[in-house]
Amino acid sequence: MTDSTGRDDPATPDDSDPAAVMAANWRDDVGYTSPNPTTYPWQWLWDSCFHVLIWAELGRQDRALRELDSVFDFQRPNGFVPHINFTPQPTAALQPWGITGSSTITQPPMHAHAAAALSRRGVDVPDHVTARIGQSLEHLWLSRRHRNGLLTCLHPWEIADDSPRWDDWGPRPFDRFGTWRARKFELVTSLVLDDQDAAISNPEFEVQSAAFNALVAFNLGEYAWLTGLDRWEERARTLAADLDDCWDAAARTWVDQSDDAVAGQSSRVRTLDALLPLLVTERDDVDGLWDDLSDPDRYGAEYGPCGVRRDEPTFDPDGYWRGAAWPQLHYLLSLAARRHGHEDLAVDLQATTRAIATSADHPEYWNPITGDGLGAAPQSWAALWIAMPGGAP
Numbered sequence: 557m558t559d560s561t562g563r564d565d566p567a568t569p570d571d572s573d574p575a576a577v578m579a580a581n582w583r584d585d586v587g588y589t590s591p592n593p594t595t596y597p598w599q600w601l602w603d604s605c606f607h608v609l610i611w612a613e614l615g616r617q618d619r620a621l622r623e624l625d626s627v628f629d630f631q632r633p634n635g636f637v638p639h640i641n642f643t644p645q646p647t648a649a650l651q652p653w654g655i656t657g658s659s660t661i662t663q664p665p666m667h668a669h670a671a672a673a674l675s676r677r678g679v680d681v682p683d684h685v686t687a688r689i690g691q692s693l694e695h696l697w698l699s700r701r702h703r704n705g706l707l708t709c710l711h712p713w714e715i716a717d718d719s720p721r722w723d724d725w726g727p728r729p730f731d732r733f734g735t736w737r738a739r740k741f742e743l744v745t746s747l748v749l750d751d752q753d754a755a756i757s758n759p760e761f762e763v764q765s766a767a768f769n770a771l772v773a774f775n776l777g778e779y780a781w782l783t784g785l786d787r788w789e790e791r792a793r794t795l796a797a798d799l800d801d802c803w804d805a806a807a808r809t810w811v812d813q814s815d816d817a818v819a820g821q822s823s824r825v826r827t828l829d830a831l832l833p834l835l836v837t838e839r840d841d842v843d844g845l846w847d848d849l850s851d852p853d854r855y856g857a858e859y860g861p862c863g864v865r866r867d868e869p870t871f872d873p874d875g876y877w878r879g880a881a882w883p884q885l886h887y888l889l890s891l892a893a894r895r896h897g898h899e900d901l902a903v904d905l906q907a908t909t910r911a912i913a914t915s916a917d918h919p920e921y922w923n924p925i926t927g928d929g930l931g932a933a934p935q936s937w938a939a940l941w942i943a944m945p946g947g948a949p
């Protein structure tokens with residue numbers, strides 16, 4: 557049953573039940589799941605790709621396929637996929653994007669992983685969706701590649717919003733709702749768009765983020781698996797190798813790159829997302845990171861790992877992208893742990909994500925020390941625990 561906005565109307569809403577959370581946030585009129593109906597009513601690119609995995613796990617292949625398709629509603633003819641789709645209220649995009657329907661920046665292209673995961677479950681991904689994924693990856697590769705081989709992020713919203721890694725690009729001291737918020741809106745006005753309203757540069761913010769590049773490389777590999785085409789595998793390997801050159805053994809992290817001479821020192825802050833290259837690395841000297849994730853002097857915490865290493869001066873366990881724990885990062889690290897043979901860690905990450913989701917109403921993110929839920933709730937991607945190793949309820 558759906559109500560007038562196209563949302564399901566579960567008879568007994570239960571925020572500890574992932575199926576109920578997903579049903580309540582699903583919009584049948586537009587074919588996607590809002591991350592949260594109040595805080596995030598529209599479609600966000602990487603959220604929707606994670607929702608595909610959750611719907612598949614819930615046995616709703618119909619919704620998984622519809623949501624994957626809707627990710628491309630505003631794909632430009634050149635392949636660019638925007639990070640927000642404002643259907644059914646296209647004018648909501650005007651502020652700050654200056655166009656109707658969608659934003660002009662992107663987010664990690666998790667669609668290739670979503671499609672590959674469906675295919676591994678025996679679900680047929682339609683050819684037109686597979687083609688659109690390829691166009692998106694091709695566009696990223698051609699339009700964002702820096703001469704160092706890595707792809708450039710053009711706005712903090714493309715990956716880790718309030719990350720301390722961006723602090724050199726904003727006013728100090730960090731002030732989330734004041735000067736930093738204003739700066740992010742300013743960074744929208746400095747975006748340079750192509751003739752299809754896709755951002756192609758930003759004189760004020762150009763960063764080759766380790767996290768973003770790790771997710772692109774991972775998705776290139778997933779697309780190679782899905783299509784069986786070698787050229788995607790070659791690109792995946794090339795990008796992973798370029799990323800591996802950014803490993804800093806002393807700091808035990810991958811470092812973001814930037815040509816910006818003034819900014820750039822904050823690029824070495826040890827954030828959890830900067831360890832996502834574990835998904836694709838070929839290095840044989842990064843094994844110590846698996847211990848770091850549970851070490852209470854580093855990332856470890858009872859409901860962790862923490863989003864920023866605990867000995868960083870900026871670490872704030874309640875902070876949005878500044879130390880709190882995130883379900884999508886737990887999911888991605890669980891895949892990386894499995895890849896490296898750390899099945900026990902993958903299962904631990906699942907158990908933590910599940911415990912928080914079911915006891916704290918599926919929060920957007922949480923304090924990894926106390927387990928207190930933070931941000932919007934119920935947030936759809938908190939239900940990712942059912943798609944993690946050892947997962948289903």
Ligand code: GLC
Pocket residue numbers: 591596600601602603715716717
């Ligand atoms: C926040 C997060 C972003 C996410 C969005 C919707 O903006 O920083 O990663 O996609 O919320 O959940």
